[in-house]
Amino acid sequence: MDREIVHNVVRLSEVTKVFKMGGLQVEALKGIDFAIKAGEYLSIMGPSGSGKSTLFNMIGALDKPTTGRVFIDEVDVAQLDAYELAWLRCRKIGYIFQTFNLIQVMTAIENVTLPMIFAGMSRDEYLEKGMELLRLVGLAERYHHKPSELSGGQQQRVAVARALANDPAIILADEPTGNLDLTTGEEIISLLKQLSTERKVTIISATHDIKMLNVSDRVVWIRDGRIDRVEERAKLKISVGEVV
Amino acid sequence: MKISFNSIKVRFFRSLITTLTLTLAIAFVAYIRSGYELLNAIWTHADLSLQERILAGGYEAVDGRFGTSPKDTWLAILSLIVCVVGIVNAQLMAVTERFREIGTFKCLGALNSFVVRIFLVEAFYQGLLGGLSGSVVGIVVSTVSIAWKVGWPAFRWWPFTGMLLTLGWGLFMAASLSLLGVIYPALVAARMQPAVALRTEQ
Numbered sequence: 001m002d003r004e005i006v007h008n009v010v011r012l013s014e015v016t017k018v019f020k021m022g023g024l025q026v027e028a029l030k031g032i033d034f035a036i037k038a039g040e041y042l043s044i045m046g047p048s049g050s051g052k053s054t055l056f057n058m059i060g061a062l063d064k065p066t067t068g069r070v071f072i073d074e075v076d077v078a079q080l081d082a083y084e085l086a087w088l089r090c091r092k093i094g095y096i097f098q099t100f101n102l103i104q105v106m107t108a109i110e111n112v113t114l115p116m117i118f119a120g121m122s123r124d125e126y127l128e129k130g131m132e133l134l135r136l137v138g139l140a141e142r143y144h145h146k147p148s149e150l151s152g153g154q155q156q157r158v159a160v161a162r163a164l165a166n167d168p169a170i171i172l173a174d175e176p177t178g179n180l181d182l183t184t185g186e187e188i189i190s191l192l193k194q195l196s197t198e199r200k201v202t203i204i205s206a207t208h209d210i211k212m213l214n215v216s217d218r219v220v221w222i223r224d225g226r227i228d229r230v231e232e233r234a235k236l237k238i239s240v241g242e243v244v
Numbered sequence: 245m246k247i248s249f250n251s252i253k254v255r256f257f258r259s260l261i262t263t264l265t266l267t268l269a270i271a272f273v274a275y276i277r278s279g280y281e282l283l284n285a286i287w288t289h290a291d292l293s294l295q296e297r298i299l300a301g302g303y304e305a306v307d308g309r310f311g312t313s314p315k316d317t318w319l320a321i322l323s324l325i326v327c328v329v330g331i332v333n334a335q336l337m338a339v340t341e342r343f344r345e346i347g348t349f350k351c352l353g354a355l356n357s358f359v360v361r362i363f364l365v366e367a368f369y370q371g372l373l374g375g376l377s378g379s380v381v382g383i384v385v386s387t388v389s390i391a392w393k394v395g396w397p398a399f400r401w402w403p404f405t406g407m408l409l410t411l412g413w414g415l416f417m418a419a420s421l422s423l424l425g426v427i428y429p430a431l432v433a434a435r436m437q438p439a440v441a442l443r444t445e446q
């Protein structure tokens with residue numbers, strides 16, 4: 001029916017990942033098969049050590065799967081050369097991490113503009129856009145502060161602004177609220193939700209945070225490197241309602 | 245460029261050690277070199293008694309010229325090798341400390357060449373700084389020690405151009421050594437998968 005609208009931004013096909021440590025082999029992912037539609041707000045849930053971060057790295061082209069394929073916009077990531085891979089990470093995907101990963105020696109505005117510098121924008125352009133993004137996350141007046149001078153929530157908001165720098169189609173967030181208290185966590189979640197509804201950005205977020213469930217279109221439960229179950233929003237409301 | 249400058253400023257202490265290694269090595273070599281420059285300059289103007297005083301000071305002339313003996317050359321080469329090893333060591337630690345930063349750069353779309361370039365630029369600055377301070381220290385020490393033995397002619401015939409050449413040569417050597425020392429650590433850093441780089445603890 002509506003084939004055109006729902007194209008797959010991300011598709012994983014039998015993705016496995018094995019880590020070798022000395023003689024020991026850890027199977028972090030044991031065959032993941034699924035697709036993420038454009039504009040979707042997807043949460044990846046699962047206990048610690050279930051492979052969420054590993055999956056996150058696969059989707060974000062930050063690491064290579066042991067077997068299987070990862071497609072972004074129906075392009076096999078394994079086929080890309082270093083230059084195309086950098087382009088993909090720069091323009092197509094915005095990353096948000098549990099540990100913020102801001103560059104400590106740079107100010108907020110320098111952190112936000114960095115991806116735009118990599119994208120080859122002119123100085124005037126990226127400064128203007130950088131300030132606009134900081135305004136969006138409510139940190140315009142702290143643009144000249146270093147990460148060490150900002151609170152955790154503020155640092156994460158800078159990271160969100162940075163993730164938006166090149167208008168990515170996908171935002172990947174690995175436990176974005178993991179290091180934040182309840183209210184700042186909620187702020188970040190509503191910011192992400194706002195991006196998803198207003199800008200139609202695809203949001204993929206690994207999380208432990210039950211609050212994330214309420215805003216998600218779909219929740220994927222991971223257990224032991226496998227997809228346990230996938231729940232749609234409608235069904236979810238009921239089950240959450242039952243729990244409460 | 246500004247990035248590398250900033251990170252030198254912040255990691256001042258670590259940079260200082262790398263720079264100090266360079267300073268010492270270059271100071272030693274510049275000391276030997278500028279000493280001979282100075283002796284040669286004085287010698288051409290010296291009367292017999294001054295010449296005797298120079299020779300009594302333990303300096304040996306060959307055909308009326310002072311120059312590096314094989315022993316000096318070996319010492320100089322040795323000190324430069326030690327210096328490069330020291331730099332590789334210090335830079336490897338510096339790179340390890342910055343894995344997370346490198347991983348972040350790569351997530352944001354940095355090419356490997358960008359990562360390498362950051363380290364090269366930093367090393368170049370450190371090289372210039374180490375070369376400058378090392379040459380100055382070397383020249384000052386050699387001048388003072390010769391002046392100690394032969395008196396004020398050391399200042400009167402002080403070979404300005406010769407010393408300037410020594411300084412330039414010191415800068416060049418230090419920059420080259422610094423770059424040589426950083427290439428391997430920089431390549432290690434640039435080749436990492438971003439996921440691996442990001443996993444390391446800060």
Ligand SMILES: Nc1ncnc2c1ncn2[C@@H]1O[C@H](COP(=O)(O)OP(=O)(O)OP(=O)(O)O)[C@@H](O)[C@H]1O
Nearest residue numbers: 019021026028047048049050051052053054055443
């Ligand atoms: N680089 C690595 N080397 C070795 N083992 C790894 C590596 N990365 C992950 N693992 C292993 O893979 C499994 C999944 O790890 P992963 O980080 O994906 O879990 P997670 O679901 O993100 O957990 P958490 O919620 O605690 O962040 C774990 O058993 C972990 O020990």
Ligand SMILES: [Mg+2]
Nearest residue numbers: 052053054174
């Ligand atoms: Mg994780």
